[in-house]
Amino acid sequence: MITITALTKRYGRTVVLDRLSMEVHPGRVTGLLGPNGAGKSTTLRLLLGLGTPTSGTALIDGRPYRELRRPLHRVGALLDATAVPGGLTGRHHLAALARANGIGRARTDAVLEEVGLAGAARRRVAGYSLGMKQRLGIAAALLGDPAVLVFDEPANGLDAEGIRWIRLLFRRLAAEGRTVLVSSHVLSEMQHTADHLLVIDRGRLVADAGTAEFTARSAAVPVLVRTPAPDELRRVLLEAGARTTPEADRALTVHGLEVSRIGDLALAHGLAIHELTPRPTSLEEAFIALTAPAGGKD
Template identity: 60%
Template sequence: MIEVIGLAKRFGRTTAVEDLTFTVHPGRVTGFLGPNGSGKSTTLRALLGLERPDHGTALIDGRPYPTLRHPSHQVGALLDAGAVHPGRSARAHLTALAVAGRVARRRVDEVLERVGLAQAATRRAGEFSLGMKQRLGIAGALLGDPAVLLFDEPGNGLDPEGIVWIRTLMRSLATEGRTVFVSSHLLAETALTADHLVVIGRGRLIADTGVERFLTEHAAARVHVRSPARSRLAELLRARGAGVEYEGADALIVTGAGVDEIGDAAAAAGLPVHELSARHASLEDVFMDLTRDAVDYRGVTHA
């Protein structure tokens, strides 16, 4: 189990993490979400003993990482797929990790097979694509057959087949009873992979809940309406207290009013409606709404 309790870390005047507390349980995939600069990487590094917290604790199986007796057998992690000597073959890289971690060398070929790199075992890592390096990094995380796994953006560089593969792998690892903690910006993929979410912004906890509950509690019901009289319909719905946004040439996105209410109001006013349908918010929609005030770096979206 992973436990973060009152974690705080500052870099000069910048607060990376502030009073962060959450628990990651075994047997499920927990997605770790947050905007850039939210403190995700600092939290992962604190869990692996790469950053010393100013306050609080980051524990794995109830202990700080540096005090684990057999870390390679207890924790596997992928933080940087590029952290491999370009002149070493995939097999040589994993063999070096196995020797350092006191892992049986037979595991090298086993994990190469599991991540789909068996045919590339003798190729130098410097020749690998980003997707292949990601697979090699995942193989390194699996090498000691650990019960706890931490992955930072494991889907980077993977093609569509690779994305499906990593999703299946994460879920199978959780089914085996392992603790799987995955940081990602691929929100649509996270919605398909994760059972639970930990969401942070500006170093503080925003949500710690199941995916379905997260969507149910934070998603505003939206209705898509298409009408040639949309301006008049928008005025009518706003007068009834609904939120209305224009979309495309003749459509509206309405919040605060259901399909039946909108249809009845349009009919009573004699306004034509060509389409009326409920829209279910995606994880991306809810995440963007919930973290809107926690984004440090925002680009310009218009020309």
């Protein structure tokens, strides 16, 4: 399990992480979300011993990463797929990591096959596309067959088939009882991949919930309203504080009012309603509703 407790990181007067506390449990895919500058990458770097916190702790099974012996057997990570010397072949890169961690050659071949790079293993990394480099980074993370896996933007450069493959891979790893933490800006994909979400904004945890729960409790649930009098209903709803978007066939999408409130307003003003349907909130809508008011930036 990953346990982060009161983790703080300052650069001069700038506070990047502000007493951040959270847990990542095994057996599920956990998504780490947040606006740019929220502290996601800093959190992962501190977790993996690539920086020193100002205060607080980031532990893997109760120990700092730097204290792990042969860490690839315990933790696999992908933070930057391009951070591989271009002159190495894919096989040589993995073989060097394997030797340093006491991992046999057969495992190198196995992970190259698993990520779909067996046919490109003897090519130099400089000739790899970004998607191929991502696959090589995932192979390196899997090399020691670890119980904990950490990925930062792993879908960058992958095509549609690659994104589907990585989604299924993460789900399988979690189903095997591993701890899988994925930081990503691709919210539409995270909605289909992550079982649980941790959302940070300005260095603080602002949400810790299952993906379905997170989207369901969002105040941004839109409602499709179909009426023979859209202009009249729109004026009524605007006066009540709603936001509306015109749709085809004399319909409106309404934001900011619950279904029951919309129906009551229409009845009070004698306006007929032919359809009143809540639309499922996307992860993107819920995320923006939570982080934008707090000052999140693109």
